[in-house]
Amino acid sequence: MSKIGVFICHCGENIAAKVDCTRLASALGDHPGVASSIEYKYFCSDPGQESVKKAIRDNNLTGVVVAACSPRMHEATFRKACAEAGLNPYMCEIANIREQCSWVHNDGEKATDKAIDIVRSMVEKVKRNNTLQPIEVPVTRRALVIGGGIAGIQAALDIANAGQEVVLVEREPSLGGHMAQLSETFPTLDCSQCIMTPRMVEAAQHPKIRLLTYAEIESVDGYIGNFQVKVRLKARYVNKSTCTGCGECITKCPSKKIASEFDCGIGRRTAIYTPFAQAVPNIPVIDKNNCTYFKNGKCKICVKSCPLDCIDFEMQDEFEDLEIGAIVVATGFQVQNNALYGEYGYGKYQDVINGLQFERLASASGPTAGKIQRPSDGKEPETVVFIQCAGSRDPSKGVKYCSKICCMYTAKHAMLYAHKVHGGKSRIFYMDIRAAGKGYDEFTRRAIEEDEAGYLRGRVSKVWLENGKLMVRGVDTLLGKPVEIAADMVVLATAMIAQPDAKEFAKTIGIGYDEYGFFNEAHLKLRPVESSTAGIYLAGACQSPKDIPDSVAQASASAAKVLALFSKEKLEREPVIAVNNESTCAGCWGCVLACPYDAIEKKDIKDRSGKVIKRVASVNPGLCQGCGTCVTFCRSNSIDLAGFTEKQIFAEVMGL
Amino acid sequence: MSIEQQYRTRAKELLSAGEVKMVIGYGAGTTAERRRPIFITSPDETERLVLDSACIANLSGYLVTEGLLSDEKRVAVFLRPEGIRALNVLAAEAQLDPLQVVIIGFDLPKGELKSLQGSSVDDFTDLLGALKESTPDVDGRELLEKIEKMSPEERFAFWQEEFSKCIKCYACRQACPMCYCRRCIVDSNQPQWVNTSSHTLGNFEWNIVRAFHLSGRCVECGNCDRACPVNIPLRLINRKMAQEVLDSFNHFAGTSKTQEPVLASFKKDDSETFIL
Incomplete structure (x- = not known):
């Protein structure tokens, strides 16, 4: 006979304001098999968890249902509490009466009725739960960092400095990414190369880091702690081992x-x-x-x-297989193609450039050695117009989101321009100045007050060439008047977008992505550096537009996640895996094909003489991720998912 | 020599030479219009074989009789193109080794008996490929067109009416070469997903499960339709599903012995965005 404990959490007022928790507790108290049904303001708090443990001990509970928020929030919390009270953690389930009930309904009476249904159905499931034991899998202590920009380098260095092996893969011929292209960096104006290049050297020379540049990821197989990665080393046509870089x-x-x-x-x-x-x-x-x-x-x-005979035109791409325990994805971003905005004349007029091109003009290592010169004739521009949000926050033509860095770099550009071209006039068209960050607002104020950046609140409608000047027509919404400015150069603050092949890449390595192609985190607030695939972490602008401090912080955070994974020799995994009933399995191998993780193998069943009498599907518990694809495919219903068996689901549905 | 006589001779030769241990073919039925499957194991019995326009049943299902092919000996079987497609599906789903099957192929275009050259599934690749491109000859096309024109409500009512006749005898399952599972989902009672009683819901559940389990696999041999004692037009459901699968995935069941099952295989260029 089941003895189920039901714990109804008020979640402060999140649940209690809509759901009548007292009525809910009493309704569940009368449900067959429920031994205890209590309510409390915050079950996730320490006294709340204690009361769960006490109820388990006092009533010898065989199962627990916590009616609270989403299981993604606190399933682990309550399962741990149950384990501490001596109950198998998989005998504890969460009934979500917050996101799926109180938050989405107005009528308290009906919400309470629905909550009763939700909790009852979960009680029916728990009655059929089985005790499960976690699965142990070995961990390969070697991390793969994909992308050699600042985020990738930071993650690689942090992991390597903790003594773990790292393979750092970069698809371009050199490390550096976008940060190496920048001139100075906001809000301190230190030179990007001066802070970037030493890190590049450090990564390249680190004894724990293996650097593979001009290399791309071909395929990723396996699972957390045990990935098999194939890397394509693109042919450089230059022998790496003999070249000295003499130039x-x-x-x-x-x-x-x-x-x-x-x-x-x-x-x-x-x-x-x-x-x-x-x-x-x-x-x-x-x-x-x-x-x-x-x-x-x-x-x-x-x-x-070549004095050392390093050139080899016959060189072919090579492939290398790597055994990897954890992956940090730091593949960065691209800037949107400004040609989308024909009215701004990008591509038509040479002196209409984007922000990244301005960085190259302002950079000491750039084509003008840091002098601000017009690309068309090399003249120093006397007036420069900066157009912010050229693509960002524009659902009709560009992208819906804010690219986050443009307000800051435009202020920086105006500053650099003022420092390099004395008497030069800068005019900045903006929608809002978004300068949230340490020292950021001070920075934009400085640009306005000390470096005389002329901010105009409004949009630009058109840029055209007239008598050798780029005429910029826009509106100053604070004055309520249209304005026309004759400029020598126009700089567009282009949107930051996902890498053009981001979606393809996400499919190759098996992580999720959003509508824009930025990679999805497992939980926006609570698991922001983990991807939805266990063992794959995210760093930098491949997840969303980020500036350098945020990218570095996220890189270090993902390194911490990798190191936590590498801190143990074995990894405990949830035992929610598929199990096959060999006696009913027809051996059609549909599940083998359907499985996205290659976790199902063919197994021979032999008689006593060793003769194969039947071949059936067999699930590898180390590889199975418990997604359930095979369960839905199996025509004879032979495969079931531990923790979500058909019996349990059926009882759950019938409990409604 | 008539085709029937030629094939009798061939069956006799195959058995005498020990190339096959059994010939599965057609024998005389209870009336002149009916044929029943016969299983010949001795060369002396091959005169019992009958081949004429009444030989329409798909015999491929007998090949997956438990234990029949486990001794690795070969079996010859009379098959029409649908039967050869069924053999390919069974091979693709690892239910048999096609090398163990000798095909005695024939066709009945417009009721006219015609012999087909070849003995192994691979010999018929071109024939099956051409079949994919051709317009299928469906019995009851007018009814199908009528159903297509119905509103969803009318169509639902039509099928409800048809399924109300179902007595859950599972003759359709028994006759189908694709229904080889040792335990069918309807026989699973822990939990009992499909209601076994013959009421509206249970009948709907069974027939819809059946349609889904056959999509991308059904070769439209018509065995189920002929087996149904209450004359539910099962072939029309199968036809509809086959057309959907062809239109959506360019998949025609049974064109090769290594064809991937359409509902279990994923391709990166599938239109669904959720496929990683």
Whole structure:
């Protein structure tokens, strides 16, 4: 006979304001099999948990139902409390009467009736629960960090400094990411390269970090603690082990007019190149699409110029298989294509540029060596117009969200411009100045008050060329008047978007993503650095637009998660896994194909003489994630999910 | 020599040479229009085989009789193109090894007996591929078109009326080569998902479960339809599901012995956004 304890939480007023908890407790008290039904203001608090434990001991409860918030909030809390009172934790279930009841209903009477149904149905389930034991799986203590920008480097260094092995994979020829492209950084104006490059070197030289640049992830298999990752090492056509980075080949390469990706198309590079002078590793790659030899079969000047014979045109992509325990995804972002805004003239007028291009102009390592010059004629611009939200907060053409960093970098750009071009006039069109962050508002005030950044609250409707000037027509909504400004250069604060291949990549490694292609966290507030897949963590702007401090903080947080995982030799996993009934299994292998985790294998059943009499499906408990896809597929209903058996679900439904 | 006589000779040769241990074919039925399956194991009995326009039942289901193929010996079977497709589905679902099956193929276009060349499933790949592209010849097309034109409410009422006749004898399941499970979901009573009594809900549950379990697998041989003692037009449900699967996934059941089951396989280019 079941002795179920029902614990009805008021959640302060979250539940009690709508649901009559006293009526609920008394209704459940009369339900068959319920031995104790009590209510309390906060069951998740210490005295609340104590009362659950006391009720378990006093009544010898065989099962517990906590009627409270979502199981995602406190299932673990109450299961732990039950275990401490000697009850198998899987005999405890949560009935969600907050998100699924009190929060969404107005009529208290009906909400209470619904809450009674929800809790009753869960009591019926718990009556059929079985005790389950956690599954232990081994952990490979080696982390993979994908992306060598500031977030990836930070995560890799934090993990490596704690003594664990790291493989850092970057798809570009050098570490650095977007941060290496920046000039100065807000709100302190320290030089981005000066704080970035030493970290790049540190990561490259760290004895615990294995650096794979110009490499991409081909596939990810396995599960938390036990991933198998295949990496494609793209052919550099330069021998990594012998090249010293002398740069002779780069100097001699005749194809010199290729738009440099690193300089956002403002600067030029050669076909054999390193993205920038401080590249790590300082080993060039050959851009196959632009190399004269690859195009025409003639040239090989680099081969002749190389003193160490490092160039190898026959080089092929190589593959490497890695055993990995945890993955940090730090694949970063892209800037939106401004060509979306034809009215701003991007792509049509050379002097309409985006924020990242301005960074390259202002950077000492950039194509102008830090001088602010117009891309069209190299003249110093006397008036620069900055247009904020060129893509962000624009549901019709751009993206719905705020890109978060543009208010700050535009203020910074105005400041840098004021410092570099004395007497230059900056005009900034903005919607709001969003400067939340340590020292941020002070920074924007400084731009306005000390560096005379001229802020105009309003949008720009059109940019056109007239008598050599870029005419900017907009509106100053504070004055309520249209304005026209004759500018020498226009800088668009472009939206930060997900990498163009982010969704494809998410599918490859098996994590979720949102409508924009940013990767989904497991819980926005409580598990912001974990992806929805166990053992895969997120860092930086691949999750949502972030500035440098936030990216670094998240990278360190994900490193802490990885290190916590690596702190044990074995990993305990939830025993919610599929179980196959071998006597009814027809061996059609539909489940084997349907399983997204490759967790189902074929098993031979033999008679005493060793002859195979039947082949059935068999679930690998280490691989199974308990998603239930196989259960729904199985026609003969042979597969069941521990903790969510069909019997339990059926009882739950019939309890309504 | 008539096709019937040719095939009798072939069956005799296969058995005499020891190439197969059994020939599954058609024998005389209780009336001149009916044929019943016969299982010949001796070369002397091959004269009992009958082949004419009344041989419409799909015999492939007998191949998955428990233990029949477990000795790894071969069995010959008379199959129409639908039967060959069924054999492919059974092979794809690992229910038999197609190398153990010798096909004695024939077809009945417009009731005219025609022999098919080949003996192994792979010999019929082109034929089955062409079948996928052709318009299926459905018995009762007018009724199907009528049902398609109905409003959802009318259609529901139509099927409710049809299913009300169901007596849950499960003859459709017994006749179907795809219903090979050792325990059918309707026989599972812990919990009892499908109501076993023959009332509206139970009848609906059974017939809908059946339609879903056959989608992407049914080869439209018509065995179920002919077996139904109360004449529910089961072929129309199967036809509808087969068309849906073809339109949505370009899947035609039984074109090859390694075909992936449509409802269990996922592709990255599937239209559903939730597929990771």
